[in-house]
Amino acid sequence: METTKAREVVQITLQVNGEAHTVEVEPRMLLADVIRHKLGLTGTHVGCEQGVCGACTVLVDGEPQRSCLMFAVQAQGHDITTIEGVTPESGLSPLQAAFQKHHGLQCGFCTPAMILTSEALLRKHPNPDEAQVREALSGNLCRCTGYQFIVDSVLDAAAQASKKEGQ
Amino acid sequence: MKPAAFEYVRPDNLQGALAALRDHPDGKVLAGGQSLIPLMNFRLSRPQALVDISHLTELTGISVVDGAVEVGALVRHQQLHEHEEVRRLLPVLSEAAGEVGHWAIRNRGTLGGSLTHADPAAELPAAAVALRATVVLANADGQREVPAESFFLGFLTTDIQPDEILVAVRFPVPPADVRYGFAEFARRPGDFALAGAFVEMGGDASGSITWFGVSGGPERRELDFPDDAQARKAAFAELAAEFDTGEDAVYRRKLAVTVAEQAYQKAREGRR
Numbered sequence: 109m110e111t112t113k114a115r116e117v118v119q120i121t122l123q124v125n126g127e128a129h130t131v132e133v134e135p136r137m138l139l140a141d142v143i144r145h146k147l148g149l150t151g152t153h154v155g156c157e158q159g160v161c162g163a164c165t166v167l168v169d170g171e172p173q174r175s176c177l178m179f180a181v182q183a184q185g186h187d188i189t190t191i192e193g194v195t196p197e198s199g200l201s202p203l204q205a206a207f208q209k210h211h212g213l214q215c216g217f218c219t220p221a222m223i224l225t226s227e228a229l230l231r232k233h234p235n236p237d238e239a240q241v242r243e244a245l246s247g248n249l250c251r252c253t254g255y256q257f258i259v260d261s262v263l264d265a266a267a268q269a270s271k272k273e274g275q
Numbered sequence: 276m277k278p279a280a281f282e283y284v285r286p287d288n289l290q291g292a293l294a295a296l297r298d299h300p301d302g303k304v305l306a307g308g309q310s311l312i313p314l315m316n317f318r319l320s321r322p323q324a325l326v327d328i329s330h331l332t333e334l335t336g337i338s339v340v341d342g343a344v345e346v347g348a349l350v351r352h353q354q355l356h357e358h359e360e361v362r363r364l365l366p367v368l369s370e371a372a373g374e375v376g377h378w379a380i381r382n383r384g385t386l387g388g389s390l391t392h393a394d395p396a397a398e399l400p401a402a403a404v405a406l407r408a409t410v411v412l413a414n415a416d417g418q419r420e421v422p423a424e425s426f427f428l429g430f431l432t433t434d435i436q437p438d439e440i441l442v443a444v445r446f447p448v449p450p451a452d453v454r455y456g457f458a459e460f461a462r463r464p465g466d467f468a469l470a471g472a473f474v475e476m477g478g479d480a481s482g483s484i485t486w487f488g489v490s491g492g493p494e495r496r497e498l499d500f501p502d503d504a505q506a507r508k509a510a511f512a513e514l515a516a517e518f519d520t521g522e523d524a525v526y527r528r529k530l531a532v533t534v535a536e537q538a539y540q541k542a543r544e545g546r547r
Contacts, residue, residue, distance in 0.1 A: 109284065109285065109286045109287055109291045109295065110284070110285045111282065111283070111284045111285075111295075112282065112283040112284075113282055114280040114281055114282050114323075115280045118283075134280065135281065135282075135283030135325070136277065136278040136279070136280050136281060136283075136315075137277075138277070138278075138312075138316075141277070157276070157313070157316045157317075158313040158316060158317065159309060159312075159313055159376075159379075159380060162377070162379065165379050168382075168383075171353075171379075171382045172378055172379040172382060173379050173382050173383045174309075174379050174380065174383070176312075176316070177308055177309055177312045177313065177380075177383065178308060178312070178383070179283075179305075179308075179312075181283060181285070181327075182305075182308075182327060182329055182330075185330075225378070225379070243378075243464065244378055246377055246378075246463070246464045246465050247376070247377025247378055247379050247380065247465055
């Protein structure tokens with residue numbers, strides 16, 4: 109059994125975007141804050157800190173989860189993927205390109221989590237219908253787009269991928 | 276805001292967790308954290324110690340034993356929603372689990388967490404009552420079993436003791452002629468329901484309704500379902516009139532009748 113006293117700092121190793129990062133954290137530090145402040149991966153955005161807005165969503169072992177509702181010490185031994193992890197060295201991922209093409213973003217605050225949640229959806233359901241896209245993204249708030257263009261983006265990315273598959 | 280400092284205990288197994296909980300009378304159990312961490316982020320909850328059980332694989336199983344589906348406390352809502360045996364034997368439980376929060380919340384939130392948190396508008400505490408589940412509680416000395424109906428004591432309050440961990444929930448597989456229906460109303464998908472209901476119907480017209488979101492906790496009432504729609508509505512309204520709804524009483528009672536009728540119609544369609 110491991111016990112860390114209040115305010116004591118503990119060394120942990122997190123697997124983020126395929127790389128191991130060793131950092132010192134207090135147990136009370138949220139995964140979202142460690143990703144941003146200790147790892148400098150600022151694509152993960154923190155909005156409401158109560159699990160409602162979805163902006164901090166990252167993939168934990170491939171599944172979308174809220175990084176504001178998880179302590180960093182709990183993320184040891186799991187594969188964390190942030191928006192930086194799905195962005196190619198140069199250019200855009202197919203989903204990112206579809207968001208650009210369909211104006212699926214304006215201010216961009218919700219976008220990284222929208223992309224990550226959509227990545228997970230398309231891995232699970234490569235050809236989702238509109239209702240499935242809306243259900244999957246219902247936990248991600250966007251105050252700019254009215255969602256229609258986001259849904260269009262995801263559906264188009266899925267269509268492009270299946271077209272490629274068919275070739 | 277950020278959580279206040281706490282002592283963090285990470286036990287290696289359930290026995291270790293139970294021992295740690297006994298050693299930390301002011302400690303709280305951390306499972307999925309989807310209700311506890313928001314409260315801590317806003318410092319509405321400031322536990323001195325957290326005993327983290329989220330990694331204990333011994334609490335993650337789903338098995339069918341002696342005519343009951345036993346679900347480990349750490350089974351995530353999404354797993355419960357998608358599990359094939361649960362879908363086959365208890366489709367209404369699978370359906371309700373799919374309505375908890377949003378996908379990202381369901382991927383982390385746990386059955387044990389939902390039941391011990393006991394939010395009055397939560398689906399799974401009501402599902403446990405509607406399906407006559409038994410809650411299995413453990414402390415360092417042993418285990419005890421409590422029927423779900425007597426486990427929930429009111430707003431955010433259950434029978435669990437400070438040194439106990441909910442380890443499993445046992446859902447009896449209903450007899451073949453018993454059917455269930457589930458319905459809820461929320462302003463947006465994923466929000467807590469303003470009102471929801473599970474309807475249980477036997478082979479005859481007898482059965483029960485378990486409401487949630489309409490008072491301090493799950494409300495189970497037995498009744499004979501009238502065939503006539505008007506009479507049914509009146510029967511539902513009479514039961515709903517008893518609830519201590521807090522604000523918006525007229526509206527909440529109306530919603531209670533509406534969701535009960537929707538759940539009744541689904542039960543008639545033959546879901547179990």
